[in-house]
Amino acid sequence: MVFLSGENINDANREQKRTTEAKTNEFEDAFPELDLKTYEAIIEHHKSYGNVLKELEIDTIMDKKDILILSGKANKNKDTEAKIDLRLVLDECMGEMSLLRELITLFIGNCLEFMGAAKIHLRTEDFEQLDLAAHKIKAGLAMMRTDDLLDIVIQIQKGCKLDQDPKHLEFLCKCFNEEFPKVKKALDNAYVELTNN
Amino acid sequence: MTKKRLLLAEDDELLASLLNFRLKKGGYEVNHSANGKEVKEYLSQNMPDIIVSDIMMPYFSGMELIAYVRKELNSQVPIIIISSAGNEENVLNAFELGANDFISKPVSPSELLVRVARELKKI
Numbered sequence: 001m002v003f004l005s006g007e008n009i010n011d012a013n014r015e016q017k018r019t020t021e022a023k024t025n026e027f028e029d030a031f032p033e034l035d036l037k038t039y040e041a042i043i044e045h046h047k048s049y050g051n052v053l054k055e056l057e058i059d060t061i062m063d064k065k066d067i068l069i070l071s072g073k074a075n076k077n078k079d080t081e082a083k084i085d086l087r088l089v090l091d092e093c094m095g096e097m098s099l100l101r102e103l104i105t106l107f108i109g110n111c112l113e114f115m116g117a118a119k120i121h122l123r124t125e126d127f128e129q130l131d132l133a134a135h136k137i138k139a140g141l142a143m144m145r146t147d148d149l150l151d152i153v154i155q156i157q158k159g160c161k162l163d164q165d166p167k168h169l170e171f172l173c174k175c176f177n178e179e180f181p182k183v184k185k186a187l188d189n190a191y192v193e194l195t196n197n
Numbered sequence: 198m199t200k201k202r203l204l205l206a207e208d209d210e211l212l213a214s215l216l217n218f219r220l221k222k223g224g225y226e227v228n229h230s231a232n233g234k235e236v237k238e239y240l241s242q243n244m245p246d247i248i249v250s251d252i253m254m255p256y257f258s259g260m261e262l263i264a265y266v267r268k269e270l271n272s273q274v275p276i277i278i279i280s281s282a283g284n285e286e287n288v289l290n291a292f293e294l295g296a297n298d299f300i301s302k303p304v305s306p307s308e309l310l311v312r313v314a315r316e317l318k319k320i
Contacts, residue, residue: 092215092306099218106211135253135281140211142303 082179082186084145086194097195104187107144110137111180118156118173122166130169131160146183152176200226201317202243206236206250206262207279212304216249219306225313233257237265244272247317249309251279252287260287260294267295275316279304 086100093099114137121130134156141150152175159169203225207213213229220227228245230236233256248266252259259278266272278291278299288299298312 093218094222096218099214102214103211106214110211136209138281139209139302139304143211143215 082146082148082182084183084186084190086145086187086190089144090194100194101191103144104191107140107146107187108184110140111149111184113137114153115173115177115180118176122170122173125166127160127164127169131157134160144187146187148179149176149183152179200224201247202226202228202245203313204236204239204245204248204250205229206233206248206254206259208232208251208254212279212302216304216306216309219310220249220313223310223313233261236262240266240270244270244274246274246320247313248274248276249279249313250276252284252291253281260290263291263294263296275320277309277312277316 089103090097090100093103114133117133118130121127121133134153138150138153138157141153152172156169156172156176159165159172201224203220205213205216205220205227207216207229208231210231213231217227217229228239228243230239233254236250236254237257248262250259250262254262257265263276263278266274266276275297276295278288278296279302280288280291280299281302288296291299297316300309300312
């Protein structure tokens, strides 16, 4: 069991223990496949060392999507790398490989521009501009079917509009920056695969 | 047969490249502008047969474009708006200002071609 600490619980905090157990059960029911790495990442994210479950309220502390992103990230670390199917995009390009190559180049440029802009907007805590930068890149991410990056950007926009927590947004941007090289590699592989076929 | 002239106002280069290509393949003479200033300059001298415009554009938004075309230029040229998903309020405002149709991002080029042809048929 990941969530139970070995601390002694005396009579005075029996009520606290019951609450903690209830929250643990709630957490595990909601995310049955959450692994240790992901759990640790959540703790890291909230800088809540110690018994985080005392404070844990799933709906308010962390959106389920965040956990799925983290979960996906943890699972990817274990085995697979990002995979992208460019055949649908090529269909939209009417089979023109040169156009597809151009779109990939523009896409990579847009991602790099977003990463740079995000860094600046995070530093100045300009969430409106960060939201706008995320909005601008979203259509391209959807168009190129890079779902992992799209999920992160949707969360960034949500974070900019709702809680405006700099730590949370920094974390999400870090996720984007870490995911991008994998996506870029996957795009290159998918393009080579199409060229060979 | 002369080609129908289409003004594509879209600041997202990625989307614009794809749409430009598909619209040209679809038989249209496409003029692409990436910002509102260019759009305004173009419209002050030329009137296309149809306009396809993103709502969020630098310098001159899609909303301003619709108002400019309908009120200042007094033109009823068909205008199709490209909007982001979940931006229903903007779409409603666009219709109130005089937009003829809208299409949500991510834009399917085939769907846009159908919508463009449908609007041109109405003229």
